[in-house]
Amino acid sequence: MLLRVLTTILLLIVAVRSAEERRKKKAVITSLHAKWSQTSFLAETSEFMAKESNAIFWKYIEAIVERVNPIEWNSFSDAKQHDMAVRLSVPLLPYSRNKLLKFALSLRVHSPIVQLFQQLGAENVVNCEAYALVHGEVICDAEDLERSVNSANERGPSSTLYSVDHVYMKSRSHETTVIIYGELGSKTWLSLHLAAKKLAKNKKAKYVFRHWSKEARDDKVLLSGYGVELAIKSTEYKAMDDSNIAGKSQSEEGSDTDIPDYEDINGFNFNILRKLYSDSKESLDQFRLHLLEKDELTPLKVWQVQDLSYQASQRIVSATPEKVIGLLTEISQNFPLLARSISRQNVKKEFRTEVQANQELTLSELGIAEGDSALLINGISVDVDPLDVFGVLELLKQEVKLADGFYKLGFKKEYLTILLNIEQTDDRSSYALDFRNAFPEYLNNLDTNSQYRQWGNSVKLMLQPYFPGMIRPIARNLFTLIFIVDPSQKETKNLLKFAYSFYTHEIPIRLGVVFVVNDDKSLSGFEDASVAMLN
Incomplete structure (x- = not known):
């Protein structure tokens, strides 16, 4: 008896490990690469700095000069280069923007612009680790840079500059242009950079820097999979009627009759196992259930599916704060595999009430129906x-x-x-002014003035197409524009200029003016300028 029990336990252990290994073999591992070679994290970080401002970009360059050892830099792994690039940015960026830098590096947002500079540098055939381009002349040695700058005007115009170029702050207005191509952190770039910087400070040349590496790496840029779909289709089909499988398995558990569902699950014939180990049927049934739960295509009953969204949400909000994001990612990416486990999650009454209240109030205001998703960033x-x-x-x-x-x-x-949380609305016309009691002075009348007689006066003309953004000329007072002005104020002149411009260009709008004056009847024009102007 003891030997049989030990044999059964050993069989179950081996079976579980075999099933687990079989499940792991089903995994599909993919990676997404760009068409260009790996780019430096220092270069990408500097481009992030350039988006902040040109001044911060050059401060970051100075931090590289002071803190990066060119000899050690080439031996750094990608991980160390990434950490170094982020560490150098800490004194230059607020904490919040430093987090965005890490996000941008993970997305490789600025890798394309680095590759653009790489292609521009590759247009010149050179045999240098870094070089300078001075009005068509290629300089590899920093000692020859000043000589080339002095004779630059004799060789014609400089190379074309682009809006993405990085121009040293104190040299923007100079006609002689020095373009340095090199890799940040390298020894050859450093010597050329210091020489070009000296010339720029002495106002002898305009210093422009572009990323470039002589030896492109063999590995390509590894990208994030946002917006990329991986479609895998299985060409193996198996037709079977599984409408009553789960019900039969539950009702006939413990019987010795053959059950089709028991025949072959992950390589195990449970009919034979149940006959050989009749006293361990309960353990075999539990092991069979374990294998079924590992199968992501295991069908669920209707009553198990109806609250699945509540149950998944309850599991996420019940997790500790440091695990919430990870659990949300896990459930979102592996929902079919975890569906059966989630279906056993208890949902608290308070949580269900809160979700329903959100759907009725908050989500209805945003126009979001049940089952829809929304993303709000600071209310946007x-x-x-x-x-x-x-x-x-x-x-x-x-x-x-x-x-x-x-x-x-x-x-x-x-x-x-x-x-x-301040309520914002795009509806700016939340109130209207009734100007009729102010008796405005109208400058024109589209119904009666002779200058508008050549226009049609039928309102049906509004139904005909016209140029976008323009008002169709109709000899009717359909639109009215009122200028409320104080004639004693200097700012009134600009508004009256607009009114006069609309009148002379025959804009199809009735124009009116309401003068704002002191309503004290005891005052005269000798005592109040606005009354004098109106009179």
């Missing part, structure tokens, strides 16, 4: 259908910049949430 609605992670990054940059601006004005963290 982001369309999730054409979601572009790069657009999200730019939006985050704008919001962080705005928050930093408020912080510098003295708004601390506790006040920022109040600012974000």
Whole structure:
């Protein structure tokens, strides 16, 4: 008896490991690469700095000069180069924008612009680790740079500059241009950089820097998979009627009759196992259930599916704060595999009530129906259908910049949430003014003035197509524009100029003026300028 039990336990252990290995073999591992070679994290970080400002870009370059050892730099792995690039940015960026830098590096946002400079540098045939281009002359030695600058005007115009070029701050207006091509952190780039910087400070040349590496790496840039779809189709089909499988398995558990569902599951024939180990049927049934749960295509009953969204959400909100994002990612990416396990999750009554309240109030205001998704960043609605992670990054940059601006004005963290919760609306016409009692002085009348007689006066003309953004000329007072002005104020002149321009160009709008004057009847024009102007 003991030997049989030990044999059964050993069989179960081997079976579980075999099933686990079989499941792991089903995994599909993919990677997405760009068509260009790997680019330097220092270069990409510097481009992030350039987006902040040209001054911050050159401060970052100076940090590289001071803190990066050219000899050690070439021996750094990609991970060390990434850490070094981020570490150098810490003194130059606020904490919030440093987080965005890491996000941008993970997306390789600035790798294309680095590759653009690489292609520009490859247009010149050189045999140098770094070089300078001075009005068509290629210089590899820093000692020859000043000589080439002195004779630059004799060789004609300089190379074309682009809006993405990095021009040293103190040399923008000089006609002689020195373009340095090199890899940040390298020894050859450093010597040329220092020489070009000296010339720029002495106002002898305009210094422009472009990323370039002589030896392109064999490995390509590894990209994130946002917006990329991997479609895998299985050409193996198996037709079977599984409508009553689960019901039969539950009702007939413990019987000795053959059950079709028991015949072959992950390589195990449970009919034979149940006959050989009749006293371990319960353990075999549990092991069979374990294998079924590992199968991501295991069908669920209707009653198990109806609350699956509540159950998945409950599991996420019940996790500890440091595990919430990871659990949300896990459930989102492996939902079919975890569906059966999630279906056993208990949903608290308070949580269900909260979700229903959100759907009735908050989501209804945003026009979101049940089953839809929404992304709000500081109250800004982001369309999730054409979601572009790069657009999200730019939006985050704008919001962080705005928050930093408020912080510098003295708004601390506790006040920022109040600012974000201020109700904003695009409906600016929340009120109207009844100007009829003011008896405006009309400058024209489209119904009666002779200058508008050549226009048609039928309102049906509004149904006919016309140029976009323009008002169709109809000899009717359909539109009225009232200018409310104080004749004694200097600013009134600009408004009256607009009114006169509309009148002379025969814009199809009735124009009127309401003069704002002191309504004290005891005053005369000798005592109040506005009354004098009106009189």
